[in-house]
Amino acid sequence: MEQTYTIKNQGEFKLKDIFECGQCFRWNKQEDESYIGVFENNVVQVWQEGKTLIFEGECEGNFQKQIEKYFDLKRDYKEIQNKLAKIDKHLKIGIEYGKGIRILNQDLWETIISFIISANNNIPRIKGIIERLSLNYGTKIIYKEKEYYAFPTAKQLKDVSIEEYRKLGLGFRDKRLYETTKMILNKEVDIDKMDKLSTEEARKELLKLSGVGPKVADCILLFSTLKRFDVFPIDVWVRRVMNDLYIHDEDETKVSKNKIENLAKEKFGDLQGMAQQYLFYWRREN
DNA sequence: CCACAGGACGGCT
DNA sequence: AGCCGTCCTGTG
Numbered sequence: 001m002e003q004t005y006t007i008k009n010q011g012e013f014k015l016k017d018i019f020e021c022g023q024c025f026r027w028n029k030q031e032d033e034s035y036i037g038v039f040e041n042n043v044v045q046v047w048q049e050g051k052t053l054i055f056e057g058e059c060e061g062n063f064q065k066q067i068e069k070y071f072d073l074k075r076d077y078k079e080i081q082n083k084l085a086k087i088d089k090h091l092k093i094g095i096e097y098g099k100g101i102r103i104l105n106q107d108l109w110e111t112i113i114s115f116i117i118s119a120n121n122n123i124p125r126i127k128g129i130i131e132r133l134s135l136n137y138g139t140k141i142i143y144k145e146k147e148y149y150a151f152p153t154a155k156q157l158k159d160v161s162i163e164e165y166r167k168l169g170l171g172f173r174d175k176r177l178y179e180t181t182k183m184i185l186n187k188e189v190d191i192d193k194m195d196k197l198s199t200e201e202a203r204k205e206l207l208k209l210s211g212v213g214p215k216v217a218d219c220i221l222l223f224s225t226l227k228r229f230d231v232f233p234i235d236v237w238v239r240r241v242m243n244d245l246y247i248h249d250e251d252e253t254k255v256s257k258n259k260i261e262n263l264a265k266e267k268f269g270d271l272q273g274m275a276q277q278y279l280f281y282w283r284r285e286n
Numbered sequence: 287c288c289a290c291a292g293g294a295c296g297g298c299t
Numbered sequence: 300a301g302c303c304g305t306c307c308t309g310t311g
Contacts, residue, residue, distance in 0.1 A: 119293040125309065171307035176294080213294045236292070256301090 002143075003063035005055040012077065013053055014100020015046060021101055021281040023223045025114055025127045026134075026151070036143075038134070039070055040107060041150050043143035058143040072102045072227075080274055087267060087275075090245045094278035097285070101277055104223065108191050109184065110151040111224035116176050116211035118219070125169070132168045133157075157181045176211030183209055199228045214257075222273045229273035232264040238276060241283035 007013075015035055019027040027037035034047035044057035044067070055067050068074060081099065085092045106114075113133075118126050130151070137152035137160060158181070165174035183189050189209055194202050199221060206217040218233035220226065232238075234257055242260050243252040246267075268275040 116294095120306075120308095121292060122309075125292095125307095166307095169308075172294095172305085173307085211294065215293060 001058070001060060003057060003059050005064045005067050007053045007055075007073075009051050010053045011051050012099055013048070013102065015048060017098050017100035017281070018071075018102050018104070021098065021277060022123070022284070023219075023277075024104055024106060025118075025123070025130050036148075038141070038148050038150060039104075040066065041139065041141065042066060043141050043148045045143075058141055058148075070105050072105055075102075077102065080271060084268070084271055084275055084278070091268075091275060091278060094275075094282040098278045098281040101281065103227070103274070103277065105225045105227060106223055107151070108194065108220070108224045108226060109154055111220050112180065112184075112191070112206070112209065112212070113151075113177065115216045115219045115223075116180060116209075117170065117173055119173060119176075119211060119213075119216060121173075129169050136168065154181055154184050158185060173211060179210035180212070195226055199230050202226060202228070203231070218273075222276075230270045232261060232268075232272045232276050234260055235280075237284055238280050241279045244283070245279070 018024075019029075019035055019037070024037070026039065027035045029035055030045075032047070034045050036043065036045045038044075042057050042059040042063075044055055044059070046053065046055050048054075055063070057063065059066060081095045085095050114126070114130060117129050134149035134151050137156045138149035139152075139156075141148045141150060157177075160178070160181075162174045162178045165177055170177060184191055189205050194205060197205065203217050203221060206212050206220055207214070212220070215233050215235055218231040221228040221231045222233060234242075239255060239260065240252050242263065243249055243255050246263060247255055247259065249255050264272045264275070
């Protein structure tokens with residue numbers, strides 16, 4: 001069912017910041033500057049006209065509720081930004097640059113698989129792989145006469161072989177995807193109960209999955225519906241920006257993960273995940 | 287053709 | 300515990 005939802009006076013919301021800060025892989029910019037993406041079983045097109053935000057999409061159920069949840073609209077980002085901006089000038093600059101960011105509430109299963117694919121990989125290729133996985137195994141959705149595909153469920157991937165993944169361009173991640181799907185289906189790791197766990201416990205569970213290391217686990221905790229801000233995913237860009245701003249080692253690759261983790265915890269506390277996003281996004285784009 | 291970019295993992299100290 | 304080679308593909 002095609003539905004629309006409009007929000008007026010959303011001055012801080014910026015589509016580019018949301019969709020291009022590295023948290024999601026299924027949103028594509030259109031020629032008219034709108035973005036079209038797929039989440040859950042919805043296809044959504046979103047654009048801005050001044051301070052008005054317009055969401056339009058193919059959606060079963062309550063469209064407004066789903067948009068509010070996915071785009072994290074109920075959270076007071078201004079308050080978070082004010083707290084972080086007080087910490088130092090670097091954060092202040094990062095926040096000024098990426099003030100339109102919202103951290104999406106993405107489906108946990110989809111986030112797990114997406115970030116396993118992200119390992120040792122770049123964004124265009126990750127997007128291509130996820131697109132092909134959805135096209136081959138996901139459920140078709142029609143929006144404005146065009147075909148889109150939902151991210152495949154664990155059940156839909158149940159009988160897919162390692163060889164088939166390899167053909168879709170997964171590379172050495174083929175086996176990891178195969179094994180993790182099995183572990184989730186047989187509840188060796190129960191992702192339905194994960195939101196009840198503490199951040200440390202949930203992280204420990206995620207690390208049991210094949211292809212999930214510390215960085216991928218933290219991305220899942222931050223970018224999925226688990227929505228934990230007390231994590232600090234460290235990739236090469238975060239290492240770079242933390243060294244440039246705070247550590248000043250001549251060789252950033254030699255700075256230990258532990259040192260960065262401790263520094264993040266000490267400086268940013270329970271909001272370290274948000275701080276990571278602003279610093280990461282600012283450093284990547286500048 | 288080669289160099290490089292991007293995390294997990296397993297084998298080695 | 301930390302270090303390092305390997306895994307695969309796209310880009311310059």
